[in-house]
Amino acid sequence: MTISDIKEKQVAIEKALSEKRIKDALSIMGALTKVNHGSHLIDEHYNLEFTYKSMLKYTVEGVTDPERQKVYNNILVSSYQLCDNLVRAMQNRLSSDIFYETRRSIEAGLHKQLLPLIETFYSEIAKKQMSEQAGIGNPTMGTGQTEQGADVQLFRKLWVLDKISKEESEQIKNIINDESVHFVQRCIFVSALTLGALNEFNLQKTLLLLDTVHHANKEIKQRVLTGILLILFKYDTRVQLYSEIKSRLSLLQQDEGFQSNMITIVIQLIRTRETEKISKKLTDEIIPEVVKMQPNLRNKLDLDNMISDKFNEGENPDWEDFFQDSPELMSKLEELSELQMEGADVFLNTFKMLKHFSFFTGVSNWLIPFYLENEELRPILKDESNVFSSKTVQNSLANSGFLCNSDKYSLFLSIPHMPQFQKDMMGKMLEQQLEQMDEIEADEKLVKAGKEDSIISNRYVQDLYRFYKLYPRHKQFEDIFAWRMDFHNKWFIHQIINDTKHLRQIAEFLFKKEYFQEALEAFELIDVKELNQIEIIQKIGYCQQQLKKYELALIAYQKADILKPEQLWTTKKIALMHKLLKQPEKALEYYRIAERLKPEDLHTQASIGHCYLDLKDYAQALKYYFKVEYLDTTNTKVWRPIAWCSLVTGNIEQSEKYYQKLLISDIRTQDLVNMGHVLWCKNKRKEALQFYQKGIGKMKRGFDEFFETFKEDTPFLLDNGINQEDIPIMLDQLKFLLEE
Numbered sequence: 001m002t003i004s005d006i007k008e009k010q011v012a013i014e015k016a017l018s019e020k021r022i023k024d025a026l027s028i029m030g031a032l033t034k035v036n037h038g039s040h041l042i043d044e045h046y047n048l049e050f051t052y053k054s055m056l057k058y059t060v061e062g063v064t065d066p067e068r069q070k071v072y073n074n075i076l077v078s079s080y081q082l083c084d085n086l087v088r089a090m091q092n093r094l095s096s097d098i099f100y101e102t103r104r105s106i107e108a109g110l111h112k113q114l115l116p117l118i119e120t121f122y123s124e125i126a127k128k129q130m131s132e133q134a135g136i137g138n139p140t141m142g143t144g145q146t147e148q149g150a151d152v153q154l155f156r157k158l159w160v161l162d163k164i165s166k167e168e169s170e171q172i173k174n175i176i177n178d179e180s181v182h183f184v185q186r187c188i189f190v191s192a193l194t195l196g197a198l199n200e201f202n203l204q205k206t207l208l209l210l211d212t213v214h215h216a217n218k219e220i221k222q223r224v225l226t227g228i229l230l231i232l233f234k235y236d237t238r239v240q241l242y243s244e245i246k247s248r249l250s251l252l253q254q255d256e257g258f259q260s261n262m263i264t265i266v267i268q269l270i271r272t273r274e275t276e277k278i279s280k281k282l283t284d285e286i287i288p289e290v291v292k293m294q295p296n297l298r299n300k301l302d303l304d305n306m307i308s309d310k311f312n313e314g315e316n317p318d319w320e321d322f323f324q325d326s327p328e329l330m331s332k333l334e335e336l337s338e339l340q341m342e343g344a345d346v347f348l349n350t351f352k353m354l355k356h357f358s359f360f361t362g363v364s365n366w367l368i369p370f371y372l373e374n375e376e377l378r379p380i381l382k383d384e385s386n387v388f389s390s391k392t393v394q395n396s397l398a399n400s401g402f403l404c405n406s407d408k409y410s411l412f413l414s415i416p417h418m419p420q421f422q423k424d425m426m427g428k429m430l431e432q433q434l435e436q437m438d439e440i441e442a443d444e445k446l447v448k449a450g451k452e453d454s455i456i457s458n459r460y461v462q463d464l465y466r467f468y469k470l471y472p473r474h475k476q477f478e479d480i481f482a483w484r485m486d487f488h489n490k491w492f493i494h495q496i497i498n499d500t501k502h503l504r505q506i507a508e509f510l511f512k513k514e515y516f517q518e519a520l521e522a523f524e525l526i527d528v529k530e531l532n533q534i535e536i537i538q539k540i541g542y543c544q545q546q547l548k549k550y551e552l553a554l555i556a557y558q559k560a561d562i563l564k565p566e567q568l569w570t571t572k573k574i575a576l577m578h579k580l581l582k583q584p585e586k587a588l589e590y591y592r593i594a595e596r597l598k599p600e601d602l603h604t605q606a607s608i609g610h611c612y613l614d615l616k617d618y619a620q621a622l623k624y625y626f627k628v629e630y631l632d633t634t635n636t637k638v639w640r641p642i643a644w645c646s647l648v649t650g651n652i653e654q655s656e657k658y659y660q661k662l663l664i665s666d667i668r669t670q671d672l673v674n675m676g677h678v679l680w681c682k683n684k685r686k687e688a689l690q691f692y693q694k695g696i697g698k699m700k701r702g703f704d705e706f707f708e709t710f711k712e713d714t715p716f717l718l719d720n721g722i723n724q725e726d727i728p729i730m731l732d733q734l735k736f737l738l739e740e
Helices: 003-018 022-036 039-060 068-094 098-108 114-133 150-160 166-177 183-199 203-210 218-234 243-252 256-292 294-301 309-313 319-325 327-341 348-354 375-382 391-399 405-417 420-447 451-470 491-496 500-512 516-529 534-546 550-563 568-580 584-597 602-614 618-631 639-648 652-665 669-681 685-697 702-719 726-739
Strands: none
Touching: 003 022, 003 068, 022 039, 022 068, 039 068, 068 098, 098 150, 114 150, 114 166, 150 183, 166 183, 166 203, 183 203, 183 218, 203 218, 203 243, 218 256, 218 451, 243 491, 256 348, 256 451, 256 491, 256 500, 348 405, 348 451, 375 405, 391 405, 405 451, 500 516, 500 534, 516 534, 534 550, 534 568, 550 568, 568 584, 568 602, 584 602, 602 618, 602 639, 618 639, 639 652, 639 669, 639 702, 652 669, 669 685, 669 702, 685 702, 685 726, 702 726
């Protein structure tokens, strides 16, 4: 059996258990036990199946058992555990994934037991402290130096550890809370617990994190909360079976600060769905535009003199003029700037090529907080030949929330490989930009409560994103950022939040980012809890509309209309749904109401015109299109329906006048054909054939496409005096012209 087969069976078992199909799960596990050949697992499976059969037998026989549900839940838990044990045994033996390679390596090495390794770790700390006091050695903690350091070994052990005793659990908790241990090391230990639990369900690791949610250190606390969210999300169906988890969540539900913090991280995790879109926008739209305009950019921005003293006095006054030449680029850059300010990951594209340094070989270094004392940075920071040796730049970069920890390491590690002029230029630019960023962040921290926590958690989420997307062996891990991130649908989130306020935050963020299916689900949950909130109902309707579920959208809008009749926005939406459902009479009825509510609304006037057009009442449609033209003399798009309605109502001169306008301003293929119709109706056959020929030249399918359009328009031509007998003659003449 291959690793792929094992994973497939695991998914099938867990799906069956989540749907409470225990018999099906036991059947799949029975087959796996025979393949695995582990006698203790065969016995475990036999005993579990026997217990379940007995429970079923007593239930069918009508035996009353007040503990039945408890027994049933225990069987479910045991089934999950048996699946864990089976898959783990087979993966430990067969898998070449780094997780299982690391586990085998530890089992075969010196650090097989956790408690002796913890003692070694503390011994190493004591030796360093003694060296510092004696004035020898360096004051760094050693994190990120080598794979042999006790801290890295402890990270690896915590990561792959499967069974944790009560004593071991207490020791791990003590380390995480021990202020004498550098916070950087405690951070990576928390990450080890998270990564391990995401790879294999582990109740002890989950409870350890839940016991540490109120940690005094902000960096550690935000990692703990992020880890909890991800673990509970992945195992949502399963964790409901554990009273230990339920009781802890119940206690946390009373903590408003905890709830707000968790919702902030939820939104940050949802926002990672934007990362690839932002990277694509940079690659496909912004960078090519900048490259295309490079000569202009160099001249306008005076790049050659960029490092002069004048540069530090302020921004180049020609920048604005440059962007006036390219307003679309300016708009895109402003959009990116706004995304950056709200915490979006705009730097993935910039730094993903800078993850090739040996520093990123070890798993722990992808998740290590950035700190200037890291041994890996010492040679770089000692070099006084570049601006990065400035303590101001170093501290600003270290504290900045605009770059995640991983990207900060990438930036510093790349410095020795830069030409000197590039170091100087980048240093000068960073010095100025970081000063502005520091001011913005400082202001936000003063104004917004919890802003610092938000910055820390956002950096960590981006670190995780880079690990799961860019680590050389990332395909050996389940990509957590490929998840749907539908936290609103998870059992655990409703154990944490006790009102709709926080659920509304999730719903509104999804709505803002146009994830309409997920937003719809969240708004519907709110609607169940808080009936008849008109804004919620309107947004449910809008989501349904964007998902092209027009009948359901109409129902929601009609409900909103009952709650608050004749509201302009709702009325126009009801009209639009009727129009999209091919019900022009009903659409017209509601647009008439909208017209009464706001008589001069251009959109409503145009929409009424469209309804009459759909009803083939061209004379009435024409009246409304003329009204739109009168109210907005700059609107040239209204000329097209005016020209067409004039043609079909027999006002050929008026139709020609408007098609002539369109020929000058905004000609389209269909306009050329329609102009041909107008000229034919005026008995100008040669000119008509010329326009038909031009129209066919712009059509993808040539004459066939033209003929389909012509057939639809034939009744209007006949109404305007064209003889039926002349039509085949004109068409054949057109074919001859096309062959010339």
